[in-house]
Amino acid sequence: MWQQIRANQWRSVVLTTGMAIILLLIGYLVGYYFFDNAIVGLIIALLVWGGLSLLAYFQGDSILLSLSRAKKITRDDNPRLYNVVEEMKIASGLEKMPDIYIIDDPALNAFATGRDPNKASVAVTSGLLAKLNRDELQGVIGHEMAHVKNRDVLLMAICAVMLGTIVILAWYTTRILFFSGAGSRRSSSSGGGGGAQAIILLVGIVLMILAPILAQIIYFTISRKREYLADASSALYTRYPEGLASALEKIAASPIQLKSANQATAPMYTINPLRQKGKAAANLTSTHPPIQERIRILRAMAGASFADYDKAYKGVRSSSGGVIRGAAGLVGKVELRAPSKETKTGEELSEKVERTRQTSDMMWRLSDYKTLDCPCGTRLRVSSQFKGVDVRCPHCGRILPV
Amino acid sequence: MLALWIILGIVVILLIFFIATYNGLVRLRNQMRNAWAQIDVQLKRRHDLIPNLVETVKGYKIHERETLEAVTKARNLAQSLSGGDVGARSKAEGELSNALSRLLAVVERYPDLKANQNFLALQEELTSTENKISFSRQYYNDSALNLNNKIQMFPSNVVASMTGFKPGEFFEVTAEAERAAPKVSFS
Numbered sequence: 001m002w003q004q005i006r007a008n009q010w011r012s013v014v015l016t017t018g019m020a021i022i023l024l025l026i027g028y029l030v031g032y033y034f035f036d037n038a039i040v041g042l043i044i045a046l047l048v049w050g051g052l053s054l055l056a057y058f059q060g061d062s063i064l065l066s067l068s069r070a071k072k073i074t075r076d077d078n079p080r081l082y083n084v085v086e087e088m089k090i091a092s093g094l095e096k097m098p099d100i101y102i103i104d105d106p107a108l109n110a111f112a113t114g115r116d117p118n119k120a121s122v123a124v125t126s127g128l129l130a131k132l133n134r135d136e137l138q139g140v141i142g143h144e145m146a147h148v149k150n151r152d153v154l155l156m157a158i159c160a161v162m163l164g165t166i167v168i169l170a171w172y173t174t175r176i177l178f179f180s181g182a183g184s185r186r187s188s189s190s191g192g193g194g195g196a197q198a199i200i201l202l203v204g205i206v207l208m209i210l211a212p213i214l215a216q217i218i219y220f221t222i223s224r225k226r227e228y229l230a231d232a233s234s235a236l237y238t239r240y241p242e243g244l245a246s247a248l249e250k251i252a253a254s255p256i257q258l259k260s261a262n263q264a265t266a267p268m269y270t271i272n273p274l275r276q277k278g279k280a281a282a283n284l285t286s287t288h289p290p291i292q293e294r295i296r297i298l299r300a301m302a303g304a305s306f307a308d309y310d311k312a313y314k315g316v317r318s319s320s321g322g323v324i325r326g327a328a329g330l331v332g333k334v335e336l337r338a339p340s341k342e343t344k345t346g347e348e349l350s351e352k353v354e355r356t357r358q359t360s361d362m363m364w365r366l367s368d369y370k371t372l373d374c375p376c377g378t379r380l381r382v383s384s385q386f387k388g389v390d391v392r393c394p395h396c397g398r399i400l401p402v
Numbered sequence: 403m404l405a406l407w408i409i410l411g412i413v414v415i416l417l418i419f420f421i422a423t424y425n426g427l428v429r430l431r432n433q434m435r436n437a438w439a440q441i442d443v444q445l446k447r448r449h450d451l452i453p454n455l456v457e458t459v460k461g462y463k464i465h466e467r468e469t470l471e472a473v474t475k476a477r478n479l480a481q482s483l484s485g486g487d488v489g490a491r492s493k494a495e496g497e498l499s500n501a502l503s504r505l506l507a508v509v510e511r512y513p514d515l516k517a518n519q520n521f522l523a524l525q526e527e528l529t530s531t532e533n534k535i536s537f538s539r540q541y542y543n544d545s546a547l548n549l550n551n552k553i554q555m556f557p558s559n560v561v562a563s564m565t566g567f568k569p570g571e572f573f574e575v576t577a578e579a580e581r582a583a584p585k586v587s588f589s
Contacts, residue, residue, distance in 0.1 A: 079523065083530035090440060091537035093433070093545075134529075239540065337536075340529075 012155055015222050019162050022215050023049060026169045029204050033177065049165040056157045061113040061121060068111075070101035070123045071366050078102075078362050081129060084137050085122060088145045091237040098122050098148065102129070104363055108251040112144035113153055120148040130359040131254070132247050133351075135340050139234055139244030146233030152226040159219050166215045170208045177205060224289050228323045231294055232309035235301060239337040241309075245298035252291045293317070305334035372400050423561040430549040434570050437542035441573065444534045445484065445495060451531060452477045452502075455524050459505070462515045466508045469501070476501040488571045499532065539573045546570030 023045055031041020075082040081100060089097055094117055101123035103109075108128045114120030122144045132140065147153055235241035293316060300312035306324045313323045364371060368384040376396035390401045456470055476498040483494045506525070515521055550569040553562040 079526055079530075083526065083533075087530060087533045087537050090444075090534050091541060093437065093541050237537075 012222050012225065015218050016155070016159060016162075019159060019166075019215050019218050022211050022218075023162055023166050023169075025207065026166055026173070026211055029207060030169060030173050033173070033201075033204065045165065045169060048169065049162060052161045052165060053158065056161050057115055060115065060157050061119075064111075064113050065101055065121065065123065068103050068123065070103045073100050073102050073362070073366065077366065078129065078358070080134070080358075081124065081137070084134065084141050085145075088138065088141045088237055091142070092145045092149045092233070094120075094145065094149060096120075098145075100124075102126055102362070102366065104366075108132075108254045110140050110144055112147040114148060115154050115157070117148050117151070120153070122148075126359050126363050127254070128251075130356040131250055133355075135238075135240060135243035136247035136250065138238050139240070139247050142234035142237040143230045143244060145237065146230040147226070150226065150229060150233065152230065156223060156226065159222055163212075163215050163219045167212045170212050174205060174208045177201070177208075225323065227288050227294075228297075228309075228313065231298060232306050232324060235298060235304050235309060236306065236334065239304040239334065240339065241298040241301045241304065241336070242339065245295045248291055248295050248298075252295075301336075303334050304336050308334070370402065372402070374398055374400055419557075420561055423558050424565060427549070427552055427558065427562055427565070427567055430545065430552060431567065431570075434542065434545040434549050437538060437545045440538040441535065441542055442484075444531055444538055445480070445491075448498070448528070448531045448535065449477055449481045449484075451524065451528055455505075455528065458518070458521050458524060459509065459515065462512060462518075466505070469505050469508050472501045473498070473505050488573060492573050495535075499535075502528070502532070543572050546572055 024042060027042040027045025028038045029041065030044060031038040035041060073081070085100055086097060096118045098112075098114065098120040099122075101121055103123055103125045105125040106127040107125055108131055110122065110124040110128055112120060112122045122141065124140070128140065129137070231244065234244050238244070296316045297309065297312045300315055301308045302311070310324045361371065364381050370382040370384070372380040372382060372391070374380060374393040374396065376393060376398065378393055378395040380391060380393065380400065382391060382402055386402065388402065390399050392399055452473060456474055459470065476494070480491070480494040480498045483491050506528070509515055509521075546569075549567075552558045553567050553569050
């Protein structure tokens with residue numbers, strides 16, 4: 001069953017190689033125009049790429065987590081989340097428990113990071129924690145675990161850095177070529193044949209403009225493939241695709257956008273954090289497959305195996321090409337499990353209120369606020385900056401010790 | 403001379419294949435054993451949680467003596483078998499699962515108990531432990547299936563029989579209630 005992941009990685013490797021070729025081509029052109037020597041350009045391109053890659057490899061996860069202002073939590077902060085993560089860790093066969101982070105944001109989203117499965121972190125927003133029931137949370141965490149287990153985090157980091165390098169090099173080169181006419185130095189030194197030089201220059205500029213776009217398309221293609229695979233893996237881990245489907249539905253219905261996401265970090269999330277309301281994601285320029293399509297595929301699954309996902313994918317997209325290669329040759333049938341009690345009985349209002357309250361209590365605690373319960377039923381939050389010995393309840397006037 | 407090189411080449415290729423297959427088998431077997439250890443951890447955790455739960459529930463004077471006693475009995479039986487073979491253990495643990503879910507269903511009728519923070523925390527732990535048991539069992543069975551496929555399929559079966567690999571035993575669900583999982587309809 002797990003060999004399929006390797007089969008799928010092959011396609012990603014081909015696409016990544018394509019991106020590397022574009023990067024080298026850019027380097028070659030840079031060297032050709034500025035240094036009369038293509039090798040120098042290649043070296044520059046590789047140095048920029050190597051430097052950024054090292055940074056991403058060793059610091060990527062901490063940069064990402066601090067950019068999104070995520071706070072690390074322990075088991076006692078939120079036993080439900082911790083348990084769900086541990087359940088998915090067991091189901092995916094991951095060896096080490098990932099670190100868990102909370103982002104204080106009402107938007108519904110989650111992401112996974114970490115360069116290898118033994119040094120992984122998952123982050124979820126407080127909004128997600130408050131809105132999803134146990135089965136749904138399990139589906140989302142399963143999706144994130146799949147990113148960790150399938151090494152998508154590393155793959156996407158490599159690709160993102162490569163894309164970044166291509167964009168930077170192409171941007172500067174076209175600007176310099178346009179405004180300083182660096183190419184003219186070359187044509188004058190070689191005397192005649194200025195017409196041929198001009199053509200080469202033109203072709204170069206066109207390539208410089210096309211390369212970032214092409215690289216971006218490749219990047220999005222890889223990203224979308226990995227999203228489908230993560231959905232399929234989540235269904236396999238939980239044996240309950242409906243959980244993720246219904247979570248995606250809630251996420252799609254929520255109008256709030258994530259505050260701390262940007263173009264570069266978008267592929268890391270469960271759903272695209274930058275989507276615009278009322279605009280269908282264009283197929284080529286989106287890091288994530290359309291959310292409604294993902295829901296339909298998950299709901300069309302007859303079992304929980306990759307083969308079932310592949311079949312559902314073909315059915316929904318009415319295409320003959322599957323998304324998981326070699327899935328049809330799998331041995332054994334993987335049955336779905338029944339929904340948990342929480343889902344079966346339907347959500348009661350009291351459960352929703354309790355979950356929201358727990359989440360907000362945790363967020364106050366994480367921001368170093370003390371909670372005081374007044375006998376009149378009022379709950380007071382006291383900042384750690386507060387120097388006084390006691391506070392007066394604004395409701396009933398009692399004096400409470402801090 | 404050429405024939406000799408060809409034979410030598412074939413031998414080397416066979417040797418590499420043998421080593422790779424053998425290592426693959428060992429990896430799968432270790433993965434399976436690891437998964438088994440994981441089930442053990444979770445089963446033990448459940449055995450540890452139950453006395454706590456029984457104490458908490460008893461404090462609320464509920465009228466379900468038999469349900470409580472059934473849980474304690476099933477727990478003690480399962481614990482005494484924890485060194486035993488896979489078949490006997492999965493049966494005992496299945497019965498414990500049944501007894502537990504009956505108790506948790508009964509408890510629904512006692513709103514006082516459901517408001518107790520201590521009990522709620524215990525319930526969360528128990529629910530999660532039940533899930534962890536079934537997830538680790540699921541992973542164990544997948545690993546066993548993987549190993550068994552390798553042991554039975556050509557050409558790895560040749561290496562497996564030469565080095566004496568035994569197929570893994572599945573951790574079956576014997577509890578009737580779990581087996582008769584309701585069909586899920588997606589409409």
